[in-house]
Amino acid sequence: MSLPDKAFPVSWDQFHRDARALAWRVAGMQREWRAMVAITRGGLVPAAIICRELGIRMIETVCIASYHDYEEQGELKVLKDVDPRLLENEGDGILVIDDLTDTGKTAAVVRAMMPKAHFATVYAKPKGRPLIDTFVTEVSQDTWIYFPWDMGLTYQEPITKGHRG
């Protein structure tokens, strides 16, 4: 696996704030949503925060698996489709949530199922941006976002070493 040029680590607290900021943006549209669709697995976390803020109680998933490393994404497999009732009117009135869009491939697969759905992600990279409607923070394409559920507390070397005498 090649290493990313830049790292963007996100704490739980920051993720909660950013997901809430996304909820504020979507709330500003003043639309009634028929349902929320979370793109698993990463979309489950912001979906839980945003459905609470927007009062949405009909939550569905679209389950997608892909092999990922920093630069390459393997083939995408849809493991579970959305309920066919949500596909009515090309997905109009459906709010689709994911943690981020990177190359835009995941969003494109789901967009093909529901072309009129509203796509919202917490973070976006430039290639994925055209595939989604609303996001909070953009990071450069050569940045890897480290989510809090993928991290743990570890010892950090001092920035300047050699203080032990």
Ligand SMILES: O=P(O)(O)OC[C@H]1O[C@H](OP(=O)(O)OP(=O)(O)O)[C@H](O)[C@@H]1O
């Ligand atoms: O725009 P893309 O290049 O398609 O990348 C974005 C997708 O990649 C990550 O999911 P991943 O496939 O790693 O699976 P996970 O959500 O189960 O962790 C992320 O949660 C997005 O769904």
Ligand SMILES: [Mg+2]
């Ligand atoms: Mg994902």
